[in-house]
Amino acid sequence: MKLAVVGGGSTYTPELIDGFARLREELPLSEIALVDPDERRLGLVSGMASRMLARAGHPATVSTATTVEEGVAGAQAVLIQLRIGGQAARNVDETLPLECGCVGQETTGAGGLAKALRTVPVVLDIAERVAKAAPEAWIVDFTNPVGIVTRALLQAGHRAIGLCNVAIGFQRRFAAALGVTPERVSLGHVGLNHLTWERSVRVDGDDVLPRLLDGHGEEIAAAIGLPVELIRRLGVVPSYYLRYFYEHDAVVTEQRAKPSRAAEVAAMEERLLAMYADPAVDTKPELLEKRGGAFYSESAVALISSLVNDRGDTQVVNLRNDGTLPFLPGDAVIEVPARIGAAGATALPVDPVEPLYAGLIAHVTAYEALALEAALHGGTDRVADALLAHPLIGQASVSRDLAERLVAANRAFLPWA
Numbered sequence: 001m002k003l004a005v006v007g008g009g010s011t012y013t014p015e016l017i018d019g020f021a022r023l024r025e026e027l028p029l030s031e032i033a034l035v036d037p038d039e040r041r042l043g044l045v046s047g048m049a050s051r052m053l054a055r056a057g058h059p060a061t062v063s064t065a066t067t068v069e070e071g072v073a074g075a076q077a078v079l080i081q082l083r084i085g086g087q088a089a090r091n092v093d094e095t096l097p098l099e100c101g102c103v104g105q106e107t108t109g110a111g112g113l114a115k116a117l118r119t120v121p122v123v124l125d126i127a128e129r130v131a132k133a134a135p136e137a138w139i140v141d142f143t144n145p146v147g148i149v150t151r152a153l154l155q156a157g158h159r160a161i162g163l164c165n166v167a168i169g170f171q172r173r174f175a176a177a178l179g180v181t182p183e184r185v186s187l188g189h190v191g192l193n194h195l196t197w198e199r200s201v202r203v204d205g206d207d208v209l210p211r212l213l214d215g216h217g218e219e220i221a222a223a224i225g226l227p228v229e230l231i232r233r234l235g236v237v238p239s240y241y242l243r244y245f246y247e248h249d250a251v252v253t254e255q256r257a258k259p260s261r262a263a264e265v266a267a268m269e270e271r272l273l274a275m276y277a278d279p280a281v282d283t284k285p286e287l288l289e290k291r292g293g294a295f296y297s298e299s300a301v302a303l304i305s306s307l308v309n310d311r312g313d314t315q316v317v318n319l320r321n322d323g324t325l326p327f328l329p330g331d332a333v334i335e336v337p338a339r340i341g342a343a344g345a346t347a348l349p350v351d352p353v354e355p356l357y358a359g360l361i362a363h364v365t366a367y368e369a370l371a372l373e374a375a376l377h378g379g380t381d382r383v384a385d386a387l388l389a390h391p392l393i394g395q396a397s398v399s400r401d402l403a404e405r406l407v408a409a410n411r412a413f414l415p416w417a
């Protein structure tokens with residue numbers, strides 16, 4: 001089968017290729033089309049991808065295209081992984097909110113809203129093109145903010161599923177701690193993209209989360225950056241994105257004192273691109289391990305394989321709520337375990353969610369709805385309303401101030417501004 005990767009010139013692509021090469025039985029690919037408007041990157045990354053596949057003895061060819069139509073024709077699945085404005089725009093997302101006392105993060109809070117404003121129109125345009133050039137193809141969205149982007153895609157009627165590596169990362173980490181294979185571990189994962197909690201960790205049906213927190217609490221707490229006392233008392237494992245909520249002010253202080261993640265990543269990207277340009281390099285560079293994308297290739301392979309082969313297994317994905325969490329509107333996009341088959345993803349039933357988590361989920365869901373309205377229809381007032389609805393912003397004067405600054409800083413990416 002043919003798979004297309006929109007944003008294929010990303011420095012992350014070799015992570016994907018490494019997974020495709022290792023998991024070739026699960027997903028037999030004959031062509032990987034890399035689509036990107038940046039021809040320099042496309043050349044470097046496709047060269048690297050071809051060498052990696054050749055080295056692994058994988059028969060797939062790597063093709064390149066600068067237009068979506070050309071790249072996706074004949075593809076059964078289209079992965080979208082792009083970052084509008086690159087690390088420079090991300091740097092603004094991570095630093096500008098700090099000036100107003102708010103966390104600077106590319107998917108959470110004001111930075112995530114700025115990213116949504118830049119990204120939603122572009123991804124919708126790409127999806128329209130995919131729908132015409134490859135109407136049968138599944139769209140797998142890795143593009144952040146995944147919750148809002150997936151909501152935009154589903155609302156527009158596309159065959160899309162949103163994906164993130166947080167859940168598979170926990171599954172792999174817990175399996176290693178417990179000394180079992182990852183397939184035996186299933187997560188009671190609930191919430192929205194980048195706003196989730198693991199409420200159970202089942203191995204062959206038994207909930208071992210209490211045992212995990214007893215024996216491995218410290219290392220789990222260190223990995224998510226939250227106090228071990230908190231997670232033991234709550235008896236759940238929040239994702240590391242919850243740190244931006246539970247320790248908001250401490251994070252702001254920390255962020256003000258060090259370079260942004262965007263600056264770090266930009267430096268890594270230069271080094272990665274230099275390696276991709278080297279004809280002697282034909283395996284995934286270790287430096288890529290320092291990026292946040294661990295296991296994202298595995299989650300992509302698993303999802304696409306189940307969609308194409310109608311496997312009916314369970315995976316954590318982003319999909320329409322449709323009553324799964326009864327305290328949210330049907331059209332909200334949630335991140336929960338779902339059965340994956342040829343017809344798409346169907347959420348598994350979720351135990352009633354405690355107020356401690358349900359309150360925040362509902363609050364951020366309202367923000368996401370308003371963020372999407374702002375991204376689709378524009379206007380500084382809509383941007384300010386979304387920020388007013390966000391639990392990490394919420395004050396009227398801060399919302400107005402931030403809205404004006406974000407719009408001004410992103411003007412080049414906003415057709416309406």
Ligand code: G6P
Binds near residue numbers: 165261265291292
């Ligand atoms: C994790 C998140 C992704 C995010 C990435 C950032 O993988 O799930 O949604 O894009 O981290 O990683 P980076 O190395 O760019 O900071």
Ligand code: MN
Binds near residue numbers: 146163164165166194
């Ligand atoms: Mn993610």
Ligand code: MN
Binds near residue numbers: 373376377
């Ligand atoms: Mn509307």
